[in-house]
Amino acid sequence: MASGTNIMTNSTEFERLRRLHKVLVMFYEQNISQAKIAEMTGLSHTTVNRLVKEGQERGLVEITVKSPFGNMTDLGAIIAELGRIENAIVVPEVSTDPQITIKSTADAAVAALFETLQDGMTIAISGGVGVSAIVEAMKPKRSYDVTVVPATGGVQGKYYTDVNHVSMAMAEKLGGRALQLHAPIIAGSREARDTLLDVRSIRDVFDTARTADIAVMGIGSVRETTSTYLSLDGDIDRDDVLGAGACGELLAHLINADGKPCDYPANERVVALSLDELRQIPHRFAIASGQHKAEPIASILRGDFLTTLAIDEQTAYAVTDILKGDA
Structure with a gap:
């Protein structure tokens, strides 16, 4: 029974991380607005915003500013x-x-x-x-x-x-x-x-x-x-x-x-x-x-x-x- 619980927990965590990654890619790499991401994924705008912040806090996002010079x-x-x-x-x-x-x-x-x-x-x-x-x-x-x-x-x-x-x-x-x-x-x-x-x-x-x-x-x-x-x-x-x-x-x-x-x-x-x-x-x-x-x-x-x-x-x-x- 404990083994089944671990599988369920791991599966849930995997799905949550997959969703987190998807939102980060859409927001940072595809330049899609948070409102549009919410509309496309069916997530609430609050959830999308939270996932973006979580990605930053986990160090999953690196922002590089390129100088025009x-x-x-x-x-x-x-x-x-x-x-x-x-x-x-x-x-x-x-x-x-x-x-x-x-x-x-x-x-x-x-x-x-x-x-x-x-x-x-x-x-x-x-x-x-x-x-x-x-x-x-x-x-x-x-x-x-x-x-x-x-x-x-x-x-x-x-x-x-x-x-x-x-x-x-x-x-x-x-x-x-x-x-x-x-x-x-x-x-x-x-x-x-x-x-x-x-x-x-x-x-x-x-x-x-x-x-x-x-x-x-x-x-x-x-x-x-x-x-x-x-x-x-x-x-x-x-x-x-x-x-x-x-x-x-x-x-x-x-x-x-x-x-x-x-x-x-x-x-x-x-x-x-x-x-x-x-x-x-x-x-x-x-x-x-x-x-x-x-x-x-x-x-x-x-x-x-x-x-x-x-x-x-x-x-x-x-x-x-x-x-x-x-x-």
């Missing part, structure tokens, strides 16, 4: 691995207009930045179009008790992209405070640079920058005749820059293809955090867009200067091709 996520992961950084954010191409591309890239950079930003932090920044775009894209939901400090000297005649203007603008957006650095980005000589760095007001700014929690920078190209770097100082000669093996620029330091500082006179006159000091900052964000930046980006990644990179899709493909050649 799945390829971009994969591409970012590849760059992060090849470039040995924590995060590479690849922005899908929405336009061939460079202005729209840099804006979209800046939006993505800001989202990543706000995931890190906390009250009490110090942000060291460079000037430039990319960082200016980041500041423009900032729309914080609250004020942040932060300090924004220049990581480099300034550039005359480049008001809207000058580091002092950009640092003030970022601090205003965040509700924080900004320090100003009254010195050129490249001094007239190595001795002049050393003298400037010994001025108390300048030394104090760089002391604060060295203790920053976050760095936000642009990546510069140097090979095009329109490169901003070539206009930083009257003694910079493009042929000499290329002859020194320069591939990119970071905080006005020329970097070669191996990610090392170039043997170039202007590198000894840069008024900025040193590259070694930069590496000591925990969170180092860079923004770059445009395929002409692919080689500079690859060189910067080889130097282990970044933790996070925001980049557009087409440039990301070009950078990936370059870095795969290193593997």
